Amino acid sequence: MSNRDMPVAPVEETEEATGSLGSIPIDEVRDLCAEVGQLCHKINNPLTSVMGRIQMMRLTEDPDEKTGRALDKMEESSQQIASLVRKLGRRVAEFAEDKEG
16 A cells, blocks of 8 residues: 555544644744744755656656656645655744744
8 A cells, every 4th residue: 555545533622723822832832833944955965866867767768658757746745745845844933923023
């Protein structure tokens, strides 16, 4: 079973699930947002390298059908990860701005 086929457990509607921070000090929230932003950057750097290498393999080699499909899947997966990282980064930035304001 691929990761895409695995069932996702529903999130219970709790304070944690709905994003309530309760009494967490703003400095801790700010630090957490900064750390998540840094992690997004650290994930994106090697991911960009992987995506570039996929493109180079397409250009420098004449992949057979099986290899071509594998490259397609790697590229699709990489793009999904990149999209999730961008979404996470934007959400954290928005959240940090809301807490600053």
